[in-house]
Amino acid sequence: xxxxxxxxxxxSVQFGQNYGISNKNGIVIxxxxxxxxxxxxxxxxxxxxxxxxxxxxxxVIGQYIKGKKTTWKIISKYQNYDExxxxxxxxxxxxxxxxxxxxxxxxxxxxxxTRFQSEVQQLRDEGFIxxxxxxxxxxxxxxxxxxxxxxxxxxxxxxxxxDTRLYHDGCLERLVAEKVQIHARSxxxxxxxxxxxxxxxxxxxxxVSILKKLYTIAKEYGLSxxxxxxxxxxxxxCISKIIIGVExxxxxxxxxxxxxxxxxxxxFKEALSLNYQNxxxxxxxxxx
Numbered sequence: 001x002x003x004x005x006x007x008x009x010x011x012s013v014q015f016g017q018n019y020g021i022s023n024k025n026g027i028v029i030x031x032x033x034x035x036x037x038x039x040x041x042x043x044x045x046x047x048x049x050x051x052x053x054x055x056x057x058x059x060v061i062g063q064y065i066k067g068k069k070t071t072w073k074i075i076s077k078y079q080n081y082d083e084x085x086x087x088x089x090x091x092x093x094x095x096x097x098x099x100x101x102x103x104x105x106x107x108x109x110x111x112x113x114t115r116f117q118s119e120v121q122q123l124r125d126e127g128f129i130x131x132x133x134x135x136x137x138x139x140x141x142x143x144x145x146x147x148x149x150x151x152x153x154x155x156x157x158x159x160x161x162x163d164t165r166l167y168h169d170g171c172l173e174r175l176v177a178e179k180v181q182i183h184a185r186s187x188x189x190x191x192x193x194x195x196x197x198x199x200x201x202x203x204x205x206x207x208v209s210i211l212k213k214l215y216t217i218a219k220e221y222g223l224s225x226x227x228x229x230x231x232x233x234x235x236x237x238c239i240s241k242i243i244i245g246v247e248x249x250x251x252x253x254x255x256x257x258x259x260x261x262x263x264x265x266x267x268f269k270e271a272l273s274l275n276y277q278n279x280x281x282x283x284x285x286x287x288x
Contacts, residue, residue, distance in 0.1 A: 016055025079106035
């Protein structure tokens with residue numbers, strides 16, 4: 001199997017919610033979810049990223065897994081202490097028809113909660129889950145969790161060809177030095193890279209000029225900005241998983257074919273030199 005393709009993990013937020021700025025089709029229907037996961041399985045992709053807060057995604061994943069002979073690694077995220085963490089994980093296990101391999105706090109505040117740390121350690125120590133981690137948004141949050149009494153084994157973080165802050169800040173190297181597994185998310189900046197120029201001008205004026213530069217760089221190599229971003233993130237040896245959301249099997253197939261053809265890393269240098277820093281654009285939670 002291709003090592004770059006095996007880095008991919010299927011993000012499931014669109015399986016349970018209308019998600020993504022460029023998503024015109026809403027929640028992915030079960031038939032298409034099955035097609036996506038069947039294609040993923042045939043190509044050595046064995047990981048699904050989900051969360052209690054992703055609508056009915058756990059239910060539809062569980063219905064797919066039920067009766068299947070294939071083995072899936074599930075990453076599941078939790079964001080509050082309602083019902084207690086252990087109870088939530090047990091409920092997720094029942095819905096998913098398999099145990100989560102990795103349990104993440106959906107944010108740093110919850111990760112630092114002593115109740116979360118106590119219960120997630122219990123789940124790991126008893127062998128119910130394999131790894132503990134957290135989803136972070138910034139260098140400052142990495143500083144916080146690495147100083148915690150409970151050091152994460154997995155960190156999920158945002159990184160793409162426009163948002164290279166954690167790459168330039170040396171955060172990736174620091175996590176590797178601390179033996180923390182890095183999972184990349186937001187590789188397409190929540191669908192921003194798929195928007196037509198007219199929508200960019202209206203809602204993302206500050207990013208228009210740099211996206212034009214990225215478009216020119218990508219076009220030189222026969223790529224779109226989204227493809228350039230995926231190629232770059234996949235080329236980073238320190239990234240073990242890349243969480244990607246797809247609306248249909250056709251999209252996933254295009255990502256797989258792209259990574260099959262991926263060669264070398266030389267064409268990323270010009271794009272990385274742009275070093276864009278506007279947090280209001282780079283953090284989707286700031287979008288209005």
